[in-house]
Amino acid sequence: MRLFDQPTLRADFPILNQKHNGKPLVYLDNGATSQKPQVVLDRLAKFYAAENSNIHRGVHRLSQEATDAYERGREVIKEELGFESGAESSHELIFVRGATEGINLVTHGLREQLAEDDEIILTVMEHHANFVPWQVLAQETGATINYIAPLDDGALDLDAWKAAFTTKTKVAAFTHVSNVLGTVNPVAEMVRFARERDVTTLVDGAQALPHGPIDINALDPDFYVFSGHKVYGPDGTGVLLGRRDLLNSFPPYQTGGDMIDIVAVEGSTFRDAPSRFEAGTPNISGGIALAEAFRYMRDIDWEAAHKHENSLLTHATEELEKLEGMKIFGKTRGKAPIVSFVLDWAHAHDVGQLIDTSNVAIRVGHHCCQPLMTHLGVPATARASFAFYNNHDDVEALVAGLHKVKRFLV
Ligand SMILES: Cc1ncc(COP(=O)(O)O)c(C=O)c1O
Numbered sequence: 019m020r021l022f023d024q025p026t027l028r029a030d031f032p033i034l035n036q037k038h039n040g041k042p043l044v045y046l047d048n049g050a051t052s053q054k055p056q057v058v059l060d061r062l063a064k065f066y067a068a069e070n071s072n073i074h075r076g077v078h079r080l081s082q083e084a085t086d087a088y089e090r091g092r093e094v095i096k097e098e099l100g101f102e103s104g105a106e107s108s109h110e111l112i113f114v115r116g117a118t119e120g121i122n123l124v125t126h127g128l129r130e131q132l133a134e135d136d137e138i139i140l141t142v143m144e145h146h147a148n149f150v151p152w153q154v155l156a157q158e159t160g161a162t163i164n165y166i167a168p169l170d171d172g173a174l175d176l177d178a179w180k181a182a183f184t185t186k187t188k189v190a191a192f193t194h195v196s197n198v199l200g201t202v203n204p205v206a207e208m209v210r211f212a213r214e215r216d217v218t219t220l221v222d223g224a225q226a227l228p229h230g231p232i233d234i235n236a237l238d239p240d241f242y243v244f245s246g247h248k249v250y251g252p253d254g255t256g257v258l259l260g261r262r263d264l265l266n267s268f269p270p271y272q273t274g275g276d277m278i279d280i281v282a283v284e285g286s287t288f289r290d291a292p293s294r295f296e297a298g299t300p301n302i303s304g305g306i307a308l309a310e311a312f313r314y315m316r317d318i319d320w321e322a323a324h325k326h327e328n329s330l331l332t333h334a335t336e337e338l339e340k341l342e343g344m345k346i347f348g349k350t351r352g353k354a355p356i357v358s359f360v361l362d363w364a365h366a367h368d369v370g371q372l373i374d375t376s377n378v379a380i381r382v383g384h385h386c387c388q389p390l391m392t393h394l395g396v397p398a399t400a401r402a403s404f405a406f407y408n409n410h411d412d413v414e415a416l417v418a419g420l421h422k423v424k425r426f427l428v
Pocket residue numbers: 049050115116117118119145147148193195196197222224225245386
């Protein structure tokens with residue numbers, strides 16, 4: 019049964035009980051990384067206490083059990099992303115270190131498939147992880163990049179994005195949810211539009227999945243990436259879901275053990291995805307614990323969780339707007355629970371450091387989105403980003419903390 023008993027769910031995250039100088043931790047930097055529920059921490063501990071072994075090559079019991087747990091984890095995550103368990107599917111799930119590595123794997127793979135004058139479409143709201151690898155790919159291949167800026171409210175300019183497609187367009191890469199503006203892009207429509215023009219799509223889902231499972235099978239992008247540490251799982255884990263035929267047309271990203279078919283002095287042959295892209299010993303405990311995070315998310319009533327997250331967003335936005343000199347970036351309807359703002363009486367970095375004395379953790383800086391900052395005309399913003407385990411006391415603490423910063427500075 020799916021539940022949303024907010025205080026009980028919050029209690030699943032032990033770090034949130036922490037106090038510093040007598041003040042409770044108010045963690046509003048979920049966009050950077052999420053906290054971990056006890057079941058994920060327990061799963062990591064259990065692996066090392068009772069199951070630790072290398073996978074895929076051992077014949078002994080421990081190795082076989084660890085292999086089973088790791089491969090079952092792959093299936094669990096795939097199922098939560100809309101793929102039928104055990105069924106032949108169009109996409110393979112590759113374990114990677116995070117969204118960044120997933121995107122680099124794809125741009126590396128496309129190096130031999132793009133040529134001079136081919137075109138790539140990006141948006142100006144991309145995280146550097148979905149920006150720089152494409153720039154390097156463009157430099158290496160001679161392809162050019164078209165960048166589509168957001169509208170004033172932070173929505174993607176969908177008309178301009180569609181108009182950017184030409185017969186030379188080969189790839190469109192875009193974020194599902196902006197980590198600064200909270201904008202939720204119309205991914206289904208964008209993938210469909212690109213597919214009709216035979217354009218490969220890569221969707222950066224790093225900020226989308228923390229707010230509930232997504233039927234990626236139904237969205238059907240060619241590639242979808244996300245980071246495990248933002249979805250209540252361990253650091254150094256992540257997923258690249260990719261179309262099998264495209265993945266198998268890529269050269270390996272790294273080479274070594276576990277990804278080969280035959281190795282001989284004359285040369286080596288490589289296995290198909292996913293093994294093709296998982297050279298060496300992977301993050302075994304991480305993959306298993308990431309699957310545990312997905313099992314945990316499976317038991318949450320996400321409709322209720324969304325309502326709760328939205329109420330936090332509305333509460334925070336209303337209260338922040340009352341502050342003098344406040345400017346919030348990103349005002350689209352249905353946005354993710356992320357509020358980026360500047361105050362005309364303080365630099366964002368000062369706000370971040372001073373509010374930390376109230377034990378309120380927010381993010382300040384360019385959020386790895388320098389092109390977006392340039393577009394918005396600011397060097398940095400402060401950002402409060404919420405998860406389902408936050409509550410209205412956290413919002414009140416944010417607002418009280420900002421008032422205290424103001425009293426200190428003004
Ligand atoms: C939208 C988006 N894409 C990609 C990334 C990169 O994720 P990671 O550093 O885990 O690879 C982030 C991280 O903040 C992000 O917010």
